Amino acid sequence: MIANGHNDKQRNIEFLSDGLTLSGLLRLPEGETQHPLVILGHGLGALKEWTLPELADALVKAGIAALWFDYRNVGDSEGEPREEVDHIGRLEDWQNAISYATSLAEIDSQRIGIWGTSLGGRDVLAVAGLDKRVKVVVSQTPVIKWSSMTGARMGGYGDDMDRYHQELAEDRTNRALGKPARYIPFVKEANDEVKKAYIDQLSPEETRNYKGRLTLQSYKPTIFTDVTPFIEMIAPTPLLFILAESDFIPGQREAFDAAKEPKSLQIIKGNHFSPYTTSKEDSISLSRDWFVTYLSS
Template sequence: MADQSGEQRSVCFLSGGLTIRGELRLPRNTSKPCPIVLLGHGLGALKEWTLPEVAEAFAKDGIAGLWFDYRNYGDSDGEPRDEVSHYGRLEDWHSAIRYAETLPEIDGKSIGIWGTSLGGRDVLAMASIDPRVKAVVAQTPVIKWTPSLATRMSEYGDDVERYHRELSDDRKKRALGAEPRYLPYVKESGNDAKAEYLGAMGAAELRNYKARISLQSFQSSVLTDVAPLVKLISPRPLLFILAEQDFLPGQREAYDAAEDPKFLVTIEGNHFSPYGNSKKEAIDAAKEWFIEYLIDK
């Protein structure tokens, strides 16, 4: 298909009383409302990271893209800053879909959602409850948000007891008016893959990056395990993109629990490979999926 990559503009919409800011990329020369894919990144990630490149690839084949900063992050409103709101993220997804439906350039009956890492968890949960979603791509998704995973992703290693103790202590102090406790976004003990991902970014991509994440971002939520929700996505088509050496648990089991139509694409590398060496393969797989299920033949 010919290159149709077209207009990009900044947008904003309300979500739970907060202003959420993002970007809209439209295909070029659309004579009628076009399909759209909403895109969301992972834990503590910003809208400038990877998402514009994915949206640009979709736009070249006639699919609009909408991506945004979650509440508390980047250009969006919300406090505390740099704190992941596990429930709020889902509300932001709901609000983004509602906003997309209002756009005259968009076919509100052809809405897809794409999420990576924690965003992959979000889209699985969203698709299980929101019938407006017509097709889903979950890339390297978080499935089980357990204390052991939280400690591994933060600075606590295997010390689950200290994690719970300090999480509780922080909640008590914040209830009395103290400032949130923050951890380094890249663990001091080392996370070469994440550091490499960030190290390849330019100043524009890092303009809102504070190198921190609140301790409460790692608390568990009702979405401790989204595998039971995955079977509810059918009959909406679901694509899993998984990395062979990903450290996240439960991904294959969640895919197995999903009902048709579904498909699994496996790429080489670790959790961050879809943003690096395996990026083209991952983007192409997602694009083909949305072309198949969102564009009228």
């Protein structure tokens, strides 16, 4: 075990996903019995050190173990190119994290929950629809659709679709010829308030792996365009949506409507990034209570 300031039952963990070694942490409650567990994952380009340890704290205090990890290509996990978001690969990372967790002697394999935010919120909706090892799910401010327009806008291209597709194609050609991947800033100028309110407030430990960039191909179109069909397959797994009242992500309410019972919708104040700043305590409390309800019995 690795001693730390929160709990002396935390340890670094590693597991394989498509041959890559992914790195994370496992934190256990007190006691020697098998514990329920929630696996936690962040959003687009985010690292395991951001916000997830605070949610883990709340879960462990409530008697639920927590496991959180870096996706492939980022942070302490393996994968190339570095700082590239692999939309399909992330789903494999989630399911391999579940497989690893169910192998642990300290964990009750019949009481596994998953929690994701933003792009991770999309991921957990798909995984919960596909993988019935998941017994409860929380999706916070999820990205629902990832079209070419979504990628262009999130990549800082606005509505200039011609330039977006041209630069993607040029980069793919260069990479096929062995040239380095092209990188663009992680936080765009239009979201400078996010940098000031969140990124700039992170500690040196939280930003030790932060490069402030993602590959251009992280924003490419993907066949994983719409998570809604997976949402319809989640039931009877209990589903909680946590949405921000002023989020810019379209389709979230419609996605919740597509889900079958049991489900719950909770609204917090602020925008897409408020769950990590001004509304963090509310989002953590809502998540913890949902998992306690469905995993602690």
